[in-house]
Amino acid sequence: MSTQQKHNFGAGPCILPISVMEKAASSVINWDGSGLSILEVSHRSAEFEEVVAKTQLLVRELLSVPEDYEVLFLQGGASTQFSMVPQNLLQASGNKKGAYLDTGYFAQKAIEQARHFGEVQIVASSREKGYNYIPDNYSLHHDAAxxxxxxxxxxxxxxxFEFRNFGVPLVCDMSSDIFSREIKVSDFDLIYAGAQKNMGPAGMTLVIIKKTLLTKIKYPLPAMYDYRTYAANNSMYNTPPVFSIYVSMLNLLWLKDQGGVSAIEKQNIKKAELLYEAIDKSEIFYGTADGGHRSRMNVTFQCRDKKHENGFLNYAQERGIVGTKGYRSVGGFRASLYNALPLFSVEFLVKTMAYYEKMQEMKNANQSQKIGA
Structure with a gap:
């Protein structure tokens, strides 16, 4: 029995390349001919230490990470980083404040957690317009940590798409667009990202932190919430997320084979432009984000008439398109265009939108004829 091909536009965990999943699947049974599963191998073994080292080197190579930065693998997702950042950087900064740009749901989550460790300054917010743009007209107080x-x-x-230098440490949650485009790591002091978008499966969090920032932490912290712990123990203070690190290594090797971040960025731009063009031409759909700040990774759009929302979702699902339902608090649609999503899936979505729209036009024309008769 044949299985319908799925086009996975889900927001996360991410779509992974077939070759990566096949290699990971075989390694669950027998990892590289060792007779052991990758799920049961010792994280203290020389073989797995090599996996960690190779994954770190791939991160450095693909993102051109300078030598004066640590590449760390943690657990707990970005949500744990919402607390770790202020716990490490704000708690002992005297009367300084944590400065935050409020651009949406997860920025708000980070702000909420930071308030447990000190005073927070929201430098700007797009909340009044439903977070449909990125504020860029703001400044920092002199006391920002x-x-x-x-x-x-x-x-x-x-x-x-542009990161300004304010002369204070710059911290960035890049969970959903890291490895999707070129960045200059030296513009940042700390980058963190949940792996489950463009890096690998859920379970591991990447942290890239400037070594001089680590030296500024002068006070004791619980070991598992201290960046210095992970730096001093090569991310293996305790049992790391073995499988997630291993599959991330496979996925980063795949990305390298595609030509690296610069090559995949070109593909991501092409995919996003194709879908946004279809949305902008549509009589049924419209984009929700401001034109200058539209995400290449997560394309959000709505129906002009809400009656089409369930109709299009069902129509798309019948054709193997999954994961396009918008976030529960927003509704509408969201198509996530992560690295491993092929261009033909975006082309298929665009054709499906056009077919649905044509079908609605024909239905309306038939109804008009009946009324006229």
Whole structure:
């Protein structure tokens, strides 16, 4: 029995390349001919230490990470980083404040957690317009300990494309767009990202932190909430997320084979432009994010008439398109265009939108004829 091909536009965990999933699947049974599953191998073994080292080197190579930065693998997702950042950087900064740019749901989550450790300054917010744009007209107070940004807002469909230097440590949550485009790591002091978008399966969090920032932490912290712990123990203070690190290694090797981040960025731009063009031409759909701040990773759109929302979702699902339902608090649609999503899936979605729209036109024309008769 044949299985219908699925086009996975889900916001996360991410779509992974077939070759990566096949290699990971075989390694669950027999990892590289060792007779052991990758799920049961010792994380203290020389073989797995090599996996960690190779994954770190791939991160450095693909993102051109300077030598004066640590590449760390943690657990707990970005949600744990919402607390770790202020716990490490704000708690002992005297009367300084944590500066945050409020651009959506996850930026708000980071702000809420930071307030447990000190005073927070919201430098700007797009909340009054439903977070449909990225504020850029703001400044920092002299007493800012750091500035925290969320580079891509998965729910609201906006993305930051330029990063300003305010002379304070710059911290960025890049969970949903890391490895999707070229960045200059030296512009940032701390980058964190949940792996489950463009890096690998859920379970591991990437942290790239400037070594000089680590030296500024002068006070004791619980070991598992201290960046210094992970730096001093090569991310293996305790049992790391073995499978997630391994599959991330496979996925980063795949990305390298595609030509690296610069090549995949060109593909991501092409995919996003194709879908946004279809939305902008549509009589049924419209984009929700401001034109200058539209995300390449998470395309958000709505129906002009809400009666079409369930109709199109069902129509798309019948054709193997999954994961396009918008976030529960927003509704509408969200198509996530992560690295491993092929261009033909976006082309298929665009054709499906056009077919649905044509079908509605024919239905309306038939109804008009009946009324005229």
């Amino acid at each position: 750091y500035l925290h940004l969320t580079s891509n807002n998965t729910i609201e469909g906006t993305e930051i």
